[in-house]
Amino acid sequence: xxxxxxxxxxxxxxxxxxxxxALIVRYMGRNILIDCGEGTQVMxxxxxxxxxxxxxxxxxxxxxxxxxxxPGLLLSMGKSERSEPVKIIGPKGLCSVxxxxxxxxPDLGFEVECSEISDDFQSFDLNGLxxxxxxxxxxxxxxSYCINxxxxxxxxxxxxxxxxxxxxxxxxxxQGLAVEENGCLFTPEMVLGKPRKGLKVTYCTDTRPTEEIxxxxxxxxxxxxxGMYADEEKKDKAVINRHMLFxxxxxxxxxxxxxxxxxxxxxxxxxxxxxxxxxxxxxxxKTKIPCDLESIELKFL
Numbered sequence: 001x002x003x004x005x006x007x008x009x010x011x012x013x014x015x016x017x018x019x020x021x022a023l024i025v026r027y028m029g030r031n032i033l034i035d036c037g038e039g040t041q042v043m044x045x046x047x048x049x050x051x052x053x054x055x056x057x058x059x060x061x062x063x064x065x066x067x068x069x070x071p072g073l074l075l076s077m078g079k080s081e082r083s084e085p086v087k088i089i090g091p092k093g094l095c096s097v098x099x100x101x102x103x104x105x106p107d108l109g110f111e112v113e114c115s116e117i118s119d120d121f122q123s124f125d126l127n128g129l130x131x132x133x134x135x136x137x138x139x140x141x142x143x144s145y146c147i148n149x150x151x152x153x154x155x156x157x158x159x160x161x162x163x164x165x166x167x168x169x170x171x172x173x174x175q176g177l178a179v180e181e182n183g184c185l186f187t188p189e190m191v192l193g194k195p196r197k198g199l200k201v202t203y204c205t206d207t208r209p210t211e212e213i214x215x216x217x218x219x220x221x222x223x224x225x226x227g228m229y230a231d232e233e234k235k236d237k238a239v240i241n242r243h244m245l246f247x248x249x250x251x252x253x254x255x256x257x258x259x260x261x262x263x264x265x266x267x268x269x270x271x272x273x274x275x276x277x278x279x280x281x282x283x284x285x286k287t288k289i290p291c292d293l294e295s296i297e298l299k300f301l
Contacts, residue, residue, distance in 0.1 A: 002027055002149055002199050002298045004222065006290050007043035009273070011205070011228055011243075011265035012065055014039045019292050020065050021265045023203050023224060024049050025147055030127050033073075034058045034145055034203050040069040041076050047293055052080040056126050058133075059090030060205060061142035062097055070098070071105040078108035085111040089124065089133070091141040092116050117143060134216045136207035138242045144204040144216060151300060152176055153193030160191045199298050202258070205265045208239065209248045217256040221298050225249040227263035230276040234267075246276055250283035261287045262294065 003026035008019030020037035024044060031054045033040075044051050051073065060066055070088075077086065088098055095114040102112065115124075120135040130148040135141065155174045165186050169179040178187045202217040205226040217223050228243035229235075238245050244252075246263060253261035261284055266273045273289045280287040288294075 001300070002147070002201065003049075004201060004296045004298060005047045005049060006224060006262060006264060006292070006294045007040060007047060008037075008292050009264045009266055009290060009294075010065075010268070011226065012268055014065075015268060018266065018268075019043045020069075021205055021226075022066075024054075025201065026053075027127060027129055027149065029053065030055050032056045032058065032127070032129070032131075032147065035060055035066040035205075036069045036073055037065040037067065038069045041073045043293065044073075047295070051077050052082050055084070055087065056131075057086065057088045058131070058143075058145050059088065059094065060144070060203075061091060061138060061140050062093065063140065063206070066206070067097070067101070071101045074102065074108055074112065075105045078105070078110065082110050085113050087113045087115060087126070089115045089117065089131075091143060092118065093141075132216070134212060136204065136213060137210050138206045138208075142206050144202065144207065144213060146216060146220070147201045147203075149199040151196040151198040152188070153195050156191050156193060163190060165191065197301060199300065201298070206243065208242050209244055209252050214252055214255045217252065217258055220256065220258040222260055222262065222296065223253050223256065223258035224262045224264055225252060226265035227273075227280070228265055228267050230266075230270055230273065230279070246280050247283055250280055250287055253284045253287070259286065262290045263287065264290065 005024050007022040010018040010020050014020050022040045023034040025032045033054050094116045117133050122133045124131045132146040133143045136144050172179050173188050176188045200220045201222045202220040203224045226244050227246040227249045229238050230246045277289045
């Protein structure tokens with residue numbers, strides 16, 4: 001099960017009625033944060049999620065609306081008497097950027113571990129989740145992220161009994177661990193069926209649509225994608241600034257066959273994104289125009 005909260009839906013600058021786009025994901029009591037613009041920590045407090053339980057922060061790119069809230073967040077985490085390290089993952093240059101931002105946040109009381117993404121695609125195993133990063137098409141180096149909760153095959157108890165595996169080892173095998181008894185090695189593959197469908201959340205902002213994004217988001221249970229501009233007349237501006245139109249995000253979702261699309265990262269020029277909901281749903285019926293703090297609980301089918 002994954003608890004998801006889209007903390008804000010704005011792009012470029014925070015507005016009185018719209019916070020900057022960021023996402024927080026909770027799994028097994030621990031949190032992963034994607035992006036941290038100005039005011040993100042305020043939205044985390046409003047969401048009910050815990051800042052002190054953020055173990056990983058994923059940064060898409062180094063524009064201010066995606067990272068300028070980081071030192072304040074780290075300071076607040078430090079004041080919560082946190083002692084565990086926090087891992088931050090992002091594009092090349094991350095170590096230098098975080099070091100500069102943290103000049104105003106010294107002596108946090110915990111270690112900040114920075115990990116720079118070196119390739120166009122990279123995968124990480126963190127807190128029981130498989131996280132993938134894909135380089136996208138923006139004006140600066142920028143990454144989209146997939147959070148995957150993989151699901152092992154169903155445990156075959158009858159097969160375990162036939163193999164003479166002691167009951168005390170079943171849980172370890174279910175968890176994907178091999179066991180050995182009296183010189184006999186038992187592996188998970190011996191008693192687990194084919195992997196079952198897990199959960200997949202794809203987060204994509206600040207990019208032009210690309211074929212690689214479509215493949216990356218394929219069959220996502222939830223696809224959170226930027227819709228910087230709603231009007232088709234803004235196509236030239238979207239191309240120049242390396243952003244997406246509503247229609248382009250919807251077409252990407254359609255081609256990727258995602259279960260649901262949440263549009264986000266709205267331009268400040270869009271007064272009410274919901275006015276364009278009918279247009280977006282005609283293009284992709286499973287589209288939602290979310291509000292700040294939009295939440296969902298994803299469960300295995």
